[in-house]
Amino acid sequence: MSAPGPGQALFAFVRHWSRRTAAVADQGRLVLVCEAAHSLAGRGAETTVNAIAVEIGLDQSGASRLVKAAIEVGCLSREPSRSDGRRREVSLTAAGRSMLDQAHRWQEQVFDQLTDGWSEKRRSEFQRAMSELIDRSHRLNAP
Template sequence: MSTQGPGQALFAFVRHWSRRTAGVADQGRLVLVGEAVHSLAERGAETTVNAIAVEIGLDQSGASRLVKAAIEAGHLAMEASRSDGRRREVSLTAAGRSMLDQAHRWQEQVFDQLTDGWSEKRRSEFQRAMSDLIDRSHLLHAP
């Protein structure tokens, strides 16, 4: 039994999974920026490069390079904001949505493998707890 507290366990979990995509770095970065755009849009937030930078924890120039690479790969598009023509917003293309769909299917397969032998109740409670943590994090870190 571990003697670490729940906060330590949470951050160990995050560190562990943040390193799992090292072998597929380029694709992982495209998925990361696509997930950021998708998440921001689902929350009704702006999808500017600055907002994407905050979402993924990078500086503006790093996020800008990721966005540029995803645009070049055909996964994202950039256009003038509907609410403020001076701003540019990023959106997923059909190819970007397809990429995320594939990534999400893979994520579900990994979850199924990791929780093999768990009851549906335990899986559901774990999913709900993770979702609650993410929702709370967005509330605590909202501008």
Template sequence: MSAPGPGQALFAFVRYWSRRPPVGDGEPAEHGRLVLAAEAVHALTLRGAAATVNAVAQEIGIDQSGASRLVKAAALAGYLAIGASEADGRQRQATLTSAGRTLLDQAHDWQERVFDRLTEGWSERRRREFQQAMTDLIERSGAPHA
């Protein structure tokens, strides 16, 4: 049996990290779900897309009813505001609140600390090249990202 190829390594990487909730050390999984909702709304907004429930569902790869519950929970927690869509008043659209922006800032700081810990001992050049390789893969895949 031969060693796994780069494609297998890529998908092992994706499987491993997709099973890890985006939460800080010791924080409950619900907090990670709220961060996920805020990240999705933020990413959609950066791309100039309306953050409707359907768009959030597509952004994070879940069904519409799950996205609806997720958006509602984030709004109840004060991280998102829900209002009528500017493009279509019949649709509801989410936007980040100031608390949501703070939540994202804290999550992004935590993500940077995790990356620093995982790449401890790497040269700055290797870290930049790895970051660029991940960015290139995302762009080539056509996957939405922040």
């Protein structure tokens, strides 16, 4: 049997990391929905529940429940859309930004642990490659 190809390695990587949050599932879901809203806003996209659903790969009702939970704990707020007052968008609150800042610090610590012993060049090349894959995925999946 031949070694897995790069596509298989990529999807094994995704499956592995998508399961790592089992011990902190509620916090992981909160980070997921806030990260989605943050990412969409950073790209200048609408931050509606439907857009968040697409961003995280859930159906609208699942995304709606996550958004509602994030609003209830004060990490997201809901307001009229910038482009269409009949629609509602969500945005990070100060508490949501603080929670994401903490999550990002933890993510950097995990990356540092996993790449312990790597050169800075290898770390930056890996980061750049991951970022390019994500950017390309956004472009390929843009409506």
